[in-house]
Amino acid sequence: MNKNPEKGLSSSIISGIKYMQENKLNFEGICMLLADQPAIETSYIETMYLLFKRNKLKIIASNYGNSLGVPAIIPKTYFSQLLLIRGDKGAKEFINAKKNSVLCPQWSTNFIDIxxxxxxxxxxxxxQQ
Incomplete structure (x- = not known):
């Protein structure tokens, strides 16, 4: 539960990571998905996961052409850096600042954003068609 949503998108990321740390949950990475992207295909997420399993130190992100973004899987080595994000910033800016550490699936999905x-x-x- 994000108790500080007024602090912007970053507060959701921080809440999730802090929850994992406080509850001593030891994950190799976190998968970030947006609720306003309902058409992301399950097979796309599975492809991202398989890419992450083979490259556990790389960020696995979605390629939007001119930028990278979510869905994304971010390894635990970046958790402390994610905790420093402030304001209405999500993972997109963070991921794009680390382009040399990013891999993307070879195919795309429906990235419609509502x-x-x-x-x-x-x-x-x-x-409905």
């Missing part, structure tokens, strides 16, 4: 009612209406039409 931020407005119009986006939602377009998405609903696309799945």
């Amino acid at each position: 931020d407005t009612k119009e986006d939602f209406d377009i998405y609903k039409k696309s799945i």
Whole structure:
């Protein structure tokens, strides 16, 4: 539970990592997904996971053409750096600052991002066809 959502996107990342640390959960990495991207295919996430299993020190991120972003899997070696993110910044800026440590799946998925009612209406039409 993010008890400080008013502090921006970064507070969700920080809440998740702190929860893992406080509960002594030892994961090799974290997978970040956005709730407003409902069309990400399961097979895409599975491909990311397999890439991460073979490259556990690399960030596995999604390629948007001009930038990298989520969904992404970030290794535990970066957790302390993620805790330093502040404000309304998510993982995208962090990932793009580490491009030399990033691998991406060779194929893409539907990265539709629903931020407005119009986006939602377009998405609903696309799945009703």
